[in-house]
Amino acid sequence: MASPLHLLRRATHEPIRRWVLGAFPRDPDGGLDYDHPAGDPGLFGPDSVTWRIHADFPGMLSGGLAALMMQTLHPLALAGVWDHSNFRGDLVGRLRRTTTFVGATTYAPCAAAERLIEHVRHVHGFVRGTAEDGTPYSADDPALLTWVHVTEAHSFLAGYRRFGQRDVPRAIADRYFDEVRRIAEALGARGVPASEAEVADYFATVRPQLACSDRSREVLHILAGVRLPVPLAGLSRDVFLHAGIALLPGWASDLLRHTPRQHRQARLAARALWSMGPAFRAALKDGIVSRACRRVGVEPEAMRRWPATDG
Template sequence: MIRERIEAQVLGLTGLALGGIDFEQPAGDPGLFGPDSAAWRVHGDFTSMLVGGIAALMLQMLHPLALAGVWDHSNFRQDMLGRLRRTGQFISGTTYGSAADAERLIARVRGIHEQVRGAAPDGTPYAADDPDLLTWVHVAEVSSFLAAHLRYLDPGLPGAEQDRYYDEISLIAYRLGARAVPRSRAEVAAYIARMRSQLACSDRTREISRILLDHPPAVSVTARPVSRIMMQAGIGLLPDWASAMLGLEQGPWRRRAVERSVHAIAPVLRWAVRNGSAHRARRRMGLPARAQARI
C-alpha cells in the first residue's frame, strides 16, 4: 500500500495525470525525435527534469515580459500543481508522444499564446507569441534541463551530445514561433550573456519565488517535504548571478547538503515513474526498458 501511494503521488506530478495521450500508440511511430535522440536521453529522467523545471521557471520569471504574461493570464499562483502537470504533459508529449500528438500539443499551445497579450507594469506591451520572448522561455527551460541532467544523472555526458540536444530541441521552439534559437552550448551561453541586461527582479518575481518556496506543488501534505528539497535543488541549479538577483543564494555547504538529499531521494522517484512516458514510448517502438544510470 505504501509503495502504491508513493507511485500515485509521484505520477500525480506528471503530465500523465491529465490523460489524453497514449504513449504506446501507434506502434513504431518515432515521434518528433526518436529513441536514439539526445532529447529522449536528456528528458528521460524524472528527477533531473523536475529539478530543471523549477530552475527554469525561476529563470524565466526574471524576464519582465515573461513574468507579466504569467501574472496576468495564468492561475499559476492558485494552481501550481495544475501548471506543473500541463507543462509536464507538453514536454513529455512533444518528446515521447507520437508525431500527431506532438503536433496537436504544439498547435494547442500556439493557440493559447495568441490570446495572451497585455502590458507590463511600466507600460511595455507583451505578447506570448512574440518570437524573441519565446526564444528566452525556451532557452531558460532547456538550459536548466541539461544542467540538471549533468548534475543529477550523467555528469559525463559528452559535449557533442550536449550540443546535439540543443540542436534537436530547437525544433520545438521554432514550431512554437521562436526565432534565432541558439543550438549549441556556446550559442546558449552567448545568448544568456546578451539577455542579462534585460532581466530584473521585481516584487512580482519575489512573490512567485515566495509562493514556490512556501507552498511547493505536491499531491499531498506528506509529499511536501520532498517537494521542498526539490525546490531547493532548483535554486541550487540557477546560475550564481540569477540566484543573487532573487536573493536566494546558497552557500557551498547548503548546496552540497541539498544535492546529497536529491541523490538519496532519486532512486525512489525513478522507481515510481518506471512506467512513465519515456518507458511507454520505448514499448511503442518495440524496445526494452532502458535502465537509467544511478549516480
C-alpha cells in the same frame, strides 16, 4: 536471495510511484496514447539525446523549478504570467501543464505532439498586454518564446548533469540543444541557440534586460509555499525547490538574491536528491518513456546509454 538493500529499495518504489503520479499525472485529460501507432517515433525518436535526458524525473522536476525561477527575471515574460495565469491559486496546475507538454512533445506519437503544439500556439495568441513600464508584450513574441525555451532546456540539462548520475559530454549537450530547439521553433521562436556555446552567448546578450522585481519576489514567495498533492508535501517541495536553486547559473542566483543559508540548503537538497535517483528510476520504469520505447521496439534500458555522435 535478494539483499536487504535491494528489498529496501523495492519497498520504496510504490510510494515513490504514487508520489509522482499524484503530483503529476501522466495524462490528466486522458487524451494521449503513448502506445500507438506502433513504430511512430514521435518528434525525436529513440536515437535522440532528448529521450534520454527527459527520462530522468529528479532532473526534470528540479530543472523545471529552476527554469521557473529564471523566467521570473524577464519583465515581459513575468507580465504574461502575472496578467494571464492563475499562478496564485493553481501553481501546481501550471507545473502539471508544463510537465504534460514536455512529456508529450518528447514521447508521444507525431500527430499527438503536433496537435498539442498547435493548441499552445492558439492559446498564446490571446496572451498579450502591457508590462509595468508600459512595454507591450505577447506570448507569441519570438524573443519571449526563445527566452522561455532556453531557460527550460538549460535547466533540464543542468538537472540531468546533477542528478542523472552519468557524465554528459559536450557533444551530447550540443546535440541536446540542437534537438530541442525544434519545439521552440514550432511554437514560433527564432534564432534559438543550438549548442552550449550559443546558449552561453544568448544569456550574456539577454542579461541586461533581466531584473528581480517586486512581482518576481511575489511569484517566488508563492512558489516557496506551494503544496504538492502528496504525502509530506512541504518536505517534498523543499527538496526539489532547493535542488532547483542548486542548478541555477551564478548570475541568476545573484539576481534572485539567494542568501548563504539558501545556498547551503541547496547543496544539502541536491545531495539528497542525487541519492534518490535510482529509486525514482526503478519506481517509474513502466512510465511513458518505457511505453514510447515499446511503441518503437526499443528496450527501455537503452535510455541509459548515449547514442552515437559524430566526433
